[in-house]
Amino acid sequence: MQTHLADFIKDTPAGREADAILRSCVHCGFCNATCPTFQLLGDELDGPRGRIYLIKEMLEGQPVTARTQLHLDRCLTCRACESTCPSGVNYHRLYEIGRAVMEQRVPRSLAARAKRSLLREALPRRWMFKPAVRIGQLLRPLLPDMLAEKVPMPAGTRLGGGLRPAAHPRRMVVLAGCVQPTLAPNTNAATARVLDRLGIELIEVAGAACCGALRHHLDAREQALDDMRRVIDAWWPELERGRVEGFVMTASGCGGHVREYAALLKHDSAYADKAARISAMTHDASEVLAAEQPRLLELLRAARAGVGERVAFHSPCSLQHAQKIRGLVEALLTAAGYQLSPVADAHLCCGSAGTYSITQPVLARQLRDQKLAALDAGSPALLVTANVGCQMHLQSGSQLPVRHWIELIDERLHAAS
Structure with a gap:
């Protein structure tokens, strides 16, 4: 694709990066075939190829209108197009x-x-989010349906206990996150219990809360960078002392973002090297368990008391498209004795996409209902x-319980103890 970027951006780092990406696109349109919004709306401008043209026009100095904003806002940034693209366009x-x-260029209302x-x-x-959720739960019966479904039911902690690490020579750090401790407190606790069985101590470090993804996706770039620096500052002393062998992500959305720290902070002289090291040492929980497979399989064989429940796994976009992790969770669940039901169009987004379910509620609800139909088809x-966002979004429209996969592994191992 030929480009003629405008003076305001062509000689900047962002302009040079955008120019290289635009030139890599051969406008074949394969991306549209896997784009959730193009499949839903059928508009070329609501697919990756159309959005690339809109961005190209913008960077070449063409007028930017509310139409541009509309179609770019509808993008989920699910990155399914990147998984499909034969040219490797960094969309x-x-x-x-x-x-x-x-x-x-375009003011919002x-x-x-x-x-x-x-x-x-x-x-x-x-400290703001947790009481707001509690108030919403109390008022849930009085809220309109569209708003009420955004308020999660109170979460419980299964198997009795929070994150209580046992002492082991091997140690890893898990991100506490911002919304997960309130919405799904058992996720990190279950991960700690599973890793404890594998001889790994899992800890949370005070000060490492939001990874920065939420603000980054809401165009608050400087605030997002500050969030990232706070996580790095909290984790770095543990790394410097040689006390940890890696960082564990139980929310794939956070994991995908932390793995981008190296790219997002590469121009920050004070943090570039630290960000690169932390990104390289960040692993999804499924990768950590897969690396411990011999011991884990031994424990699971001892724990299995028969065939487990039939479950449907929704692979978040941040897991399969951003981090390129495919098949690991499914293999772990199968090893634990669970029966996996097939899911049609498993590459499509559920509509959660960070805050997308709030900023684009109509489209998000349609995508959620389509995803639930695919998940429910195997009974x-x-x-x-x-990912906690997907978990809450799917639960808002499902009669079936929606859980994090690590809880199922935890419960299977607990059965043998």
């Missing part, structure tokens, strides 16, 4: 560059600005996933 990075320009500001300020701050007893 999500081009999208981020284009979105930043759009935010400067007062209501839209207020909503996005509230999300940016409240969700990453646990599973429950649904499992690997």
Whole structure:
């Protein structure tokens, strides 16, 4: 694709990066075949190829209008297009560059600005988010259906206990996160118990809360970078002392973002090297368990008391497209004795996509219902996933329980103890 970027951006680092990405696109359109919004709406501008053209026009100095904003806002940044693209186009990075320009050129309504500001300020701050959720749960019966379904039911902690690490020579750090401790407190606790059985101590480090993904996706770049630096500052002393062998992610959305720290902070002289090292040492929980497979399989064989429940696994986009992790969770669940039901169009997004289910509720609900129909088709007893956002979004429309897959491994191992 030929480009003629405008003077305002062509000689900047972002401009040079965007130019290289644009030139790698051969506008074949294969990406549209796997784009959830193109499949839903059938509009070329609601697919990756159309959005690439909109961004190209913007960077070449063409007028930026509300139409540009509409179609870019509808993008889930699920990155399914990247998994499909034969040319390796780095779409999500081009999208981020284009979105930043759009935010400067097209003003949002007062209501839209207020909503996005509230999300940016409240969700990453646990001291604000937790009481807000509790109030919402109390008022849930009085809320309109569209709003009530966004309020999760109170979460319980199964098997009795939080994150209580036992002492082991091997030690890893897990990200606490911002919304997960309130919405799904058992996820990290279950991971700690499983790793304890494998001889690994799992700890949370004070000060490492939001990974920065929420603000990054809401165009609050500087706030997001500050969130990332806070995580690095909290983790770095553990790394410097040689006390940890890696960082464990139980929310694949956070994992995908932390693995981007190296790219996002590469121009920050104070943090570039630290960010690169932390990104390289970050692993999804499924990768950690897969690396311990001989011992884990031994424990699971001892724990299996028969065939487990039939479950349907939703692989989050941040797991399969961003991190390119495919098949690991399914293999772990199968090894634990669970029966996996087939899921049609498993590459498609559920509509959660960070705050997308709040900023684009109509499209998100349609995508959720399509995903639930695919998950329910095999008549599973429950649904499992690997990201708290997907878990809450799917649960809002499902009669079946939706859980994190690590809880099932935890329960199977617990049965043998």
